[in-house]
Amino acid sequence: MKKRGAAPMVGGQGRYGYFHNSSLQKSSFLAVKDMVREAIVDKFDVPIRGGTIRIADLGCSVGPNTFYTMQTIVDAILLKLKKLTSCDQVDGVEFQGFFNDQFGNDFNLLINSIPFDRTYCVAAVPGSFYSRLFPRASIHCFNSSVSLHWLSKSPDGVANKGRILYYGGGPDILNAYIAQFRLDMMAFLSGRAEELVTGGLLILQFLCRPKCMAPDAARYDIVISFVEPVLREFVMEGKVKEEELDSFQMPLFAPSIEEFKEVVEMNGYFTVHVAEHVNQGWGLKGGGDEGTEADLEQLAQSMGIASRAVCEKMLSDHFGSDILDELFQRFPNKVYQHFSALIPSIPSPPPSAFFVLQKKPHSPA
Numbered sequence: 558m559k560k561r562g563a564a565p566m567v568g569g570q571g572r573y574g575y576f577h578n579s580s581l582q583k584s585s586f587l588a589v590k591d592m593v594r595e596a597i598v599d600k601f602d603v604p605i606r607g608g609t610i611r612i613a614d615l616g617c618s619v620g621p622n623t624f625y626t627m628q629t630i631v632d633a634i635l636l637k638l639k640k641l642t643s644c645d646q647v648d649g650v651e652f653q654g655f656f657n658d659q660f661g662n663d664f665n666l667l668i669n670s671i672p673f674d675r676t677y678c679v680a681a682v683p684g685s686f687y688s689r690l691f692p693r694a695s696i697h698c699f700n701s702s703v704s705l706h707w708l709s710k711s712p713d714g715v716a717n718k719g720r721i722l723y724y725g726g727g728p729d730i731l732n733a734y735i736a737q738f739r740l741d742m743m744a745f746l747s748g749r750a751e752e753l754v755t756g757g758l759l760i761l762q763f764l765c766r767p768k769c770m771a772p773d774a775a776r777y778d779i780v781i782s783f784v785e786p787v788l789r790e791f792v793m794e795g796k797v798k799e800e801e802l803d804s805f806q807m808p809l810f811a812p813s814i815e816e817f818k819e820v821v822e823m824n825g826y827f828t829v830h831v832a833e834h835v836n837q838g839w840g841l842k843g844g845g846d847e848g849t850e851a852d853l854e855q856l857a858q859s860m861g862i863a864s865r866a867v868c869e870k871m872l873s874d875h876f877g878s879d880i881l882d883e884l885f886q887r888f889p890n891k892v893y894q895h896f897s898a899l900i901p902s903i904p905s906p907p908p909s910a911f912f913v914l915q916k917k918p919h920s921p922a
């Protein structure tokens with residue numbers, strides 16, 4: 558079977574679409590927004606005399622989060638330029654925002670929801686961010702929020718019976734995931750190094766595991782992994798074939814900050830200015846951050862809908878769409894059972910990390 562990367566998020570304006578179910582991802586960006594602004598004001602170092610400043614958001618999905626992110630970056634660059642240059646020079650500057658995601662992304666919905674009050678021109682760029690996307694030395698600032706933990710494909714040669722991720726799968730499985738992560742990240746960094754102007758920034762936030770956590774520790778902090786116990790039940794009930802489950806691996810890997818920095822060092826084209834873990838609330842509709850039983854019920858429901866928006870397409874491509882409704886009906890109960898033992902302290906959301914990288918002067922292009 559052909560290995561796939563992440564399927565795009567659920568498109569359209571419907572109940573299960575990403576457009577209406579991405580408040581968790583929004584809260585990830587809100588948690589780093591001030592650091593983004595600060596990094597741009599401190600580190601953005603590109604000589605600008607009039608002309609166009611180009612910014613790209615990689616893994617933008619269908620909105621609305623990406624528009625908020627883009628405007629934040631445009632405003633921060635403008636602030637930086639005002640500090641550096643005269644008003645006349647700043648007045649001549651124009652911004653172009655590129656929105657990138659995979660070919661299957663619902664770009665129609667994205668384009669139809671572009672805000673009227675934006676202060677940049679818009680272009681959509683379909684394609685994988687593990688390949689070249691832009692001409693050499695054409696982009697001044699890249700952002701990628703909650704996307705880079707998706708690998709280009711799940712690793713080859715993995716026999717991970719009954720499991721959909723590397724957690725608890727033992728060292729061989731973990732090593733296969735790490736090898737795929739390294740390959741992908743090298744391709745990502747090399748592509749961006751060619752596309753960025755010297756002094757340009759690469760701003761990233763994605764799922765990373767905390768230092769204290771063993772790399773393959775069984776964990777449910779990454780919410781979508783709750784599909785696994787439901788799929789196992791489906792196998793026992795004959796609704797899904799055992800081989801189907803055994804051949805399904807999610808192409809997702811959450812490295813440690815150190816593992817990511819190792820790849821940046823191997824790649825050699827970037828300086829790392831910021832590498833920090835991020836604390837964010839759940840940010841899901843229905844709240845759930847207080848820690849009562851009722852909160853947990855709400856949170857479990859919200860996690861179900863948010864997870865469906867993320868992985869419905871990936872699951873239906875492999876298992877067919879007939880199982881989806883029942884799978885996501887059972888999903889909240891799995892979340893509830895797992896976390897209820899921990900009340901009143903509901904575990905924090907999946908840990909992520911924030912990075913600011915700058916292209917070094919001797920890098921390509």
Ligand code: SAH
Nearest residue numbers: 565582616618622658659685686702704707
């Ligand atoms: N940045 C948005 C969306 C995050 S969801 C936000 O913060 O709300 C993750 C997105 O990454 C999905 O839309 C998915 O299609 C995209 N993605 C995953 N792998 C990708 C790849 N190789 N190239 C481009 N986009 C990718």
